[in-house]
Amino acid sequence: MHDVANVALKFIDLNVYNILFLFLVGFIGGLVSGFIGSGGAFVLTPGMMSLGVPGTIAVASNMCHKFPKAMVGAYKRFKYGQVDLKLGFVLAASAGVGVQIGIKIQRWILAKWGPAGSDLYVSVSFVAVLVIVGLYVLRDALNISKSGGAEKVALLARKLQSINLPPMITFKTANVRISFWFTVPVGLATGLLAATIAVGGFIGVPGMIYMLGVSGLVASASELVVAFAMGMGGSINWAMHGMVDIRLVLIILAGSLLGVQLGAIGTTYVKDYMIKMVMATIMLIVAVSRGFAIPKYLKALGLITMDGGTIKVLETISFVSMCFALLTGATIILASMWKAKRAAYSPESLPAEA
């Protein structure tokens, strides 16, 4: 294992272009994570791999930058009164179990159908989950936007909150009292998705909103606590296997700590449904992006025939559209922040006369 890491370290040439690329992707990823609670780092693993970093080192280094970033974002949003620590840690506990289940499923698929089967499973999960959840979140965000911007608790959440199944837990900041047993499926699904597509928040945040009845603002902030707890556990595991390239982690962290704080500040300006809007937009574009990657794995499994040139083009489209998803999210965040800041107008004063 250590040899793989050392080979990778020798292999990567950290030139100015690489450093700038990692810093920028880190910044934009951080901005999105600070705003929607997760989803900013999914470009980094393929991004690092495109620079020549082996897959395992890329995954490990990505995770190692994610948990301090989530910690800083959670701290910042905690100061704004948006984080429910109790909710975050309760979900993180079941998410930890979800990660283990996800890893076991992955191993089973890997043993049965090989790497192409595993990749196909990941891509199909990506497309299925992101399309279903993304469309639902988008519809909800559009409805809220049309009805004047007030968030309402989902019907399912109302019903679950009214069921008295001990132990009942009160989450003060989220303003929710619900049975512990209803938090478990949300946590498990978050962990399962995190182990499969590395972005658990795409199911964790909608789960908190539509199953538990938490507002988008508190859900996205509390997701940062879940990401911190899960990421720290995963990073220690990867670091013990010597898979973390500290240089890559620190460069990405330099950008993402700037971005995550800007994203967190952004949540205080925009209307709550904008969090859902950004999340749904990113999810749907990423789903399309992963859709372009599916033919490659189908070909590897011998299910379809396609020439190498087309596969290469589809792979490029997939990566570019993933970057586009992140950029679109960042643009919406910055534009809505700008718009909201204009509304809270404060002009510059006249320069003092000598």
Added chain:
Amino acid sequence: MSKLIETNKKDDLRNSRKILVVGVNGLFSDNLMNHCVQVAGRLGCDLAALGVDVQNDGPEFEKRVLGQALKLCEHADRNGIHCTTMIKGGDVAVAVEEAIHETKRVEFVLVDSQAIVEGMNNVSVPVVSVSSDPNHKGDNVMSAHSESSKSTVLAKTAGYGLASAACYAAVFTHANSVAQVFAKGGLYAALPIVTVLAFSFVHGAFAHNLWSLLGIEAAPRDSARKTEVVQKRKVQRQRPRAYAQVNPFHNMDQ
């Protein structure tokens, strides 16, 4: 006498709401200029600056008002507000009323002296005065406070920025050897974990102060943003009625 000076290139007969800013004898105080630009920005109005030549100074007045109006319109322009300038002579109230009719859609008039307001009782739109007292305590305290807090943030940004740069320099001057030691695995796993935590503290503090320095800070908390609460309606329990028994023989002994 009426003269329109177009300071911005846009059409001065725009059909937008306006605030009429009056400078008696062509003088617009800094306080008045700052306030009118702030209010216009918040309300989404344009500005119409009116210089009134009360003392009939003629060309001298025109020269003075042009300089002052240019300053006001430049300030407005910097903040994305359209501004036009007018010159009139004679009585302030008459000049203001004429300007209101010529300019159209004037929401209210801003002046910098309460004495001027008192002379404009018959003006058809509200007239508001802005205090231009240079010794106004509130202003001085505010600006001193803002200056000191800005310098504190600047010092913190510089301090954390230097510390962050030093940390990065320490790692990247020996990048390859550091990376190899950190990737040894086992108990060496503590090294990358502790390092990222330390970096996130130093660099995170730098990032926080940098955004503050650039004026990007969280908006004040809005009470309207609270989520809808799902809770059972409390049943109003009937409070037992208190009965006081008055003893009519209470003070009989005294």
